[in-house]
Amino acid sequence: MALSAFAGGLLNATIPRVSDRFSTSTPTTIPFVSRYNTTFHIERAKLERAADFVPPSTVTSSPTEPVTLSENDDTLELLFRFVYCEVHVDLDAIPFRSVAELAEAAEKYMVYSAMTVSYLYMKSHANENALEVFEFAAKHNHRDLLNIAAPYTIGSDLRFLEPKVSPSFVLPWVNFNNKYQQIAQRCMYVLDVKRNVHRWDHIEPDDEDDTVQPCGLGDDEEETWGWLKREVTHALFMSGGCALLDLDKVFTSEMLYSLEYCKFCDQTLRYWKRELKRQVAGVRAFTTFM
Numbered sequence: 001m002a003l004s005a006f007a008g009g010l011l012n013a014t015i016p017r018v019s020d021r022f023s024t025s026t027p028t029t030i031p032f033v034s035r036y037n038t039t040f041h042i043e044r045a046k047l048e049r050a051a052d053f054v055p056p057s058t059v060t061s062s063p064t065e066p067v068t069l070s071e072n073d074d075t076l077e078l079l080f081r082f083v084y085c086e087v088h089v090d091l092d093a094i095p096f097r098s099v100a101e102l103a104e105a106a107e108k109y110m111v112y113s114a115m116t117v118s119y120l121y122m123k124s125h126a127n128e129n130a131l132e133v134f135e136f137a138a139k140h141n142h143r144d145l146l147n148i149a150a151p152y153t154i155g156s157d158l159r160f161l162e163p164k165v166s167p168s169f170v171l172p173w174v175n176f177n178n179k180y181q182q183i184a185q186r187c188m189y190v191l192d193v194k195r196n197v198h199r200w201d202h203i204e205p206d207d208e209d210d211t212v213q214p215c216g217l218g219d220d221e222e223e224t225w226g227w228l229k230r231e232v233t234h235a236l237f238m239s240g241g242c243a244l245l246d247l248d249k250v251f252t253s254e255m256l257y258s259l260e261y262c263k264f265c266d267q268t269l270r271y272w273k274r275e276l277k278r279q280v281a282g283v284r285a286f287t288t289f290m
Contacts, residue, residue, distance in 0.1 A: 014036070014037050015037065016037045016038075016039065017037065017038050017039070018038070018039045018041070019038055019039065019040045019041075019073070019076075019077060021077060021080075021081075022040040022041050022042060022077070022080055023041060024041055025041045026041070026043075028043055028044055028045065029041040029042055029043055029044065030042050030044055030047065030067060031065075031066040031067065032066065032067050032068075032069055032076065032080075033066045033067065033068045033069065034069060034071060034072055034073045034075075034076050035069070035070055035071060035072050035073075036072060036073055038073045038076075039066060040076055040077070040080055042080055042083060043084075046083055046084055046085075047083055050082065050083040050084075050085065050111055050112065050113065051083060051109055051110050051111040051112060052109075052110040071101065071105050072101070074098055074101075075098070075101045075102055075105050076105070078094070078098070078102045078114075079102060079105050079106060079109070079111055079114055082106070082111050082113045082114035082117070083111055083114075085113065089117070091117065091118075091121045092121075096125060096128075096129050096132070099118065099121055099122075100122070100129075100132055100136065102114060102118055103115075103118035103119070103121070103122055103136060104136070106118050107140050119142065119145070122136055122137070122145060123145055123148060126145070126148045126149040126152055127152050130149050130152030130153045130156075131153055131156060131160065131161060131164065133145065133148075133149040134146065134149040134150060134153050134161075134164075134165070135164040135165055137149055138164075138165040138166060138169050139165075139166075143287045146286050146287055147285040147286050147287055150173070150176060150285075150286035151180070151242075151245055151283075151286075152242060152245065153173070153177075154176075154177050154180040154181070154240060154241050154242050154244075155177070155180075155181075155239060155240015155241045155242050156177075156240065158170075158173075158174065161173065168290070169290070172286065172289035172290045173286070173289075175289050176283075176286050176289045177241075179283045179284075180241045180242075180244055180280070180283065181241050183241070183244060183276065183279045183280060183283075184236040184237065184241040184244060187232060187233070187236060187272075187276060188229060188233070190272060190275050190276065190279075191229070191268075191272050194268055194271055194272065194275075195225070195268060213264070215262050215264065215265065216261035216262030216263070216264075216265070217259070217261055217262045217265060218261075221262075221265070224258055224259065224265075225265070227258070228255055228258070228269065231250075231252075231255065232250055232251070232272075235249070235250045236250065244276065244280050245280070247273050247276060247277055247280075250273075251269065251272075251273040255269060256269065
């Protein structure tokens with residue numbers, strides 16, 4: 001039963017049909033056929049105004065013959081809505097993968113309005129879909145988009161990234177990623193320097209004899225700091241280092257609350273966060289590694 005339904009679905013997918021939205025055929029329209037055999041009748045004048053629409057070199061057709069494209073129905077319908085200058089195309093209501101396919105088609109056929117809107121969409125989704133946005137930016141040489149997406153790819157498995165981009169991007173990404181990994185790996189050193197090497201944590205600034213004050217945490221000092229270290233380490237390494245990009249989620253209000261009885265420890269924790277933030281801000285943009 002399931003096999004016959006699957007076979008029927010494949011058969012139905014190849015049955016010729018005409019797009020409901022772009023169904024009117026006139027002497028001034030060009031018929032474009034999707035991967036799934038759906039025809040879109042598009043006004044030539046609108047196409048010329050909206051795009052440098054260049055079908056693939058493998059396509060051979062006369063002005064009256066259908067032009068077969070490799071994109072699916074949904075992608076072409078979205079693309080042609082931009083060709084027709086439709087306002088308020090809500091890409092946020094569309095799955096990311098579908099918008100990514102639209103972005104590829106817009107670049108391929110140079111549909112200007114779709115290129116602009118898709119670019120802005122990809123830019124706003126660089127955090128949630130970092131690898132896909134990075135791949136898109138690398139393919140089309142959007143250097144500013146590369147710089148936005150690259151930090152959110154840190155900690156990614158190179159085996160997943162490498163097949164998606166040109167080899168010229170791989171070594172720069174490895175070096176870029178290593179900068180963040182080094183910060184994550186040395187995060188305890190930053191704290192230890194503050195707490196153990198200098199040991200100015202518990203000294204009042206106006207003390208003439210630099211007397212070390214007792215820690216307000218009392219006997220819980222080391223246990224509390226042990227917990228804080230574990231929490232920070234866990235957040236950084238479970239995220240592959242990506243948590244460095246949002247340290248407010250690493251250094252939580254719960255952590256600050258745990259130090260409320262010792263202003264010196266509170267200051268040390270805040271210093272730790274500031275220092276990590278400073279180091280992250282010092283990492284150069286991805287494209288400078290190329």
